[in-house]
Amino acid sequence: MVRALEVQVLTRENIKPAYPTPHHLRNFKLSLMDQITFPIYVCTIFLYKADSSVKSYQISQRLKSSLSKTLTKFYPFAGRLKDDFSIICNDQGAEYVEALANGFLSEYLQKPDQKLLRDFHPFKYAESSAAGIGDPMLRIQATFFKCGGLAIAVCTHHKLIDGSSVGTFVNSWTATARADSQSSSISNINKEVIPAFVAATFFPASESFVPLPFHNAPTEVNRYVFDASKIDQLRAKVASATVPRPSRVEVLTALIWKCAKAASRSNLGYSRPSLSVHAMNVRAVAKPPLPENSVGNSVGYVTAQASGNEIETVQDLVLSLRKAKAEYSKKGLQTVLETKNLFHIPESLQEKFEKDEIDFYTFSSTVNFPFYGLADFGWGKPVHVTISNYVISNLFVLMDTNDGKGIEVLVFLSPEDLALFERDQELLSFATVNPPVLDMSTSTGKNVSSILRSSL
The missing domain is CATH 3.30.559.10 (Chloramphenicol acetyltransferase-like domain)
Structure with a gap:
């Protein structure tokens, strides 16, 4: 039986766009489909094996720097929900958490436990259904394992961001991170991913929208x-x-x-x-x-x-x-x-x-949908991608x-x-x-605890 995983939060901050959002873009209009959608966070979790060629402090720096640059293009992700019609693009930033897990990634991959994934969220599970007015549009947690493995939880406010939008964002973020590292063999790493914020034009917002029925039951x-x-x-x-x-x-x-x-x-x-x-x-x-x-x-x-x-x-x-x-x-x-x-x-x-x-x-x-192919920050593709936090x-x-x-x-x-x-x-x-994701019994990785504590 896999022992309980303990996750200690080390840092919590807001990552702001590298450049301020222009004044004329500060009031972002929601679409009809945004209005109707469930007011919850949906977390996509990417799990990575250890890569001995990159240190944990380098991972931390690369994630934060590339996220800041990416938010310049995805400026509503750095804002806050204002009401049923709009997002204030005030550059408050995406919530970004770094944490340390006392276990090994291989333990989870051998017997995946969906409940353990809650520990990789940048918020308590009890808050999972709350993604309302004033909350961050994007919340991220990077959790480092003893073995050097890594879990990145990308938690998105469903009032703006659907599954395809998550993919577009992750594609842009990882491409920026790879370009920063200048070490990726992936082709077209400099191909820029430009989001198109046009949904409100196709599906105009309405005063009389009908919200999706939402029944938060024991699950x-x-x-x-x-x-x-x-x-x-x-x-x-x-x-x-x-x-x-x-x-x-x-x-x-x-x-x-x-x-x-x-x-x-x-x-x-x-x-x-x-x-x-x-x-x-x-x-x-x-x-x-x-x-x-x-x-x-x-x-x-x-x-x-x-x-x-x-x-x-x-x-x-x-x-x-x-x-x-x-x-x-x-x-x-x-x-x-x-x-x-x-x-x-x-x-x-x-x-x-x-x-x-x-x-x-x-x-x-x-x-x-090519989540596995898209989500390479420069230290390899994820070994597992999963969804968590549905209520x-x-x-x-x-x-x-x-x-x-x-x-x-x-x-x-x-x-x-x-x-x-x-x-x-x-x-x-x-x-x-629930079979094992893959056999990682032969994988090795440096203990990152001391490195993280001294560098974060």
Whole structure:
């Protein structure tokens, strides 16, 4: 059993942009999608093995210097949320914390524990759902391990920053850090990443927006990994005349949805309808399309419906997902702009939804998003990238494994549902429950405790 990890905060400061934000950019307008989105922090955590060629004090200096330069371009990230319509770009800065962990990175990677990730946050877990007015838009913690390993938590205010925006920011930050180090072999390290702040033009803010329903319920989390061969088996099993080539994300989503429905049915003692809501990057499907590097919430929610029927198969649910995506592609974005509501509840289920008589599941995917390739500060790519700090129950987050071939899924369910979900035999025939990320038993690294204490 992995021992408890103790993390000691060494420094806490605000990193300000290297150059002041011009006066005409000081009042940043939110978009309709920003207004609607959950008011929470979402933490993306990047874990790195020790690199003997770079000292911990050099890492610290490089992170802070490159962050300051990057914030000049991402100036709203250094501001504070003013209200439901705007951010004050006052250069207060991003909160930046450095900490020291008493353990070894290999201990976590051998048996990943999602609860331990909370110690890498730059705030207490009890604050996790609070990302409101006056709070930093960006909070970062760099945690150094005894072995020289490193965890960097990038915690973003969801009122401005979606998953794609995180990727654009990390891409820019790491490119700046690599250029500063002048030691990276990665090509195009000087290629500048310029964010486009245009979402409010495409999706104007509204006085009458409808916030996403937010239910902060007791939630447990577990991690499941599907390797490439198992995903191929599932795709072959689920393929049909109607959907001959289901995607990897479609088949895993349908399988997980089916198993979650079964767990709910067993706990309730009866079947009830369910909805699965799928976050979809709409930059490419907007008319006209948004730039790929646009920053801001540009996410649509595709809503698929399932009955409470016990004999509903994974194949049935894949078809439901495919139909829902086709429907959204036709008129989904236009409906959002007209109703000021990000997702649509079928009229036949509206009353049950209002009475909490349906199961409601949310799926988010970063599959095929190159987090591993982007997040090299000059000391190598991360060995693991994960998401932490979601406080929403009935949530499933799909991410690439570090080899780019498999998919890992973080499952956030009530304790009662998760206890049944993780014993589902159909699920376990394709998934491995929380396997090691990789074997680091032979890795070595210098003890950084004394270096950090003397240099920070």
